[in-house]
Amino acid sequence: MINDQEYITTQLKKVLEKMIILSSTRLNNLVAIIIGIIISKSVILSDISEKLKDSFSSGTEESKIKRLQRFLSNTLILTVRRSVFKA
Numbered sequence: 001m002i003n004d005q006e007y008i009t010t011q012l013k014k015v016l017e018k019m020i021i022l023s024s025t026r027l028n029n030l031v032a033i034i035i036g037i038i039i040s041k042s043v044i045l046s047d048i049s050e051k052l053k054d055s056f057s058s059g060t061e062e063s064k065i066k067r068l069q070r071f072l073s074n075t076l077i078l079t080v081r082r083s084v085f086k087a
Contacts, residue, residue, distance in 0.1 A: 009035055022076075029071040036068075045069065 013031050016022075022030065036048030049064035059067075071077060 005035060005039070026071065026074070026077070029067070030077075033068060033071070 009031055012034060013027060016027060016030065020027070020030075032052055033048065036052045037043055040047040040051040042048065045065045045068050046061065049061050049068060052064060
C-alpha cells in the first residue's frame with residue numbers, strides 16, 4: 001500500500017505540473033515545501049525540514065534547511081511568487 005505522504009506528494013505534483021512550468025527538481029522542492037508546511041503546521045523552515053521524509057533529502061537537518069532557503073531565494077521562484085500574489 002502506498003504511504004499517505006507519498007500518495008499526496010504524487011497527486012500534488014501532477015496538479016502543479018499542469019499549473020506551473022518548473023524543472024523536475026524545482027517542482028519536487030515546491031511539493032516538498034507544501035507537504036512540509038501542511039505536516040508541520042508551520043512555515044518555519046526548521047520545522048518543515050524536520051517533518052520531511054528522507055526521500056526529500058538524505059542530508060542533515062541543516063542541509064535540508066539550506067536547500068529550502070536556496071529554493072525560496074531562487075530568482076525564478078521569486079518571479080513566480082510575485083506573479084501569483086499580484087492576482
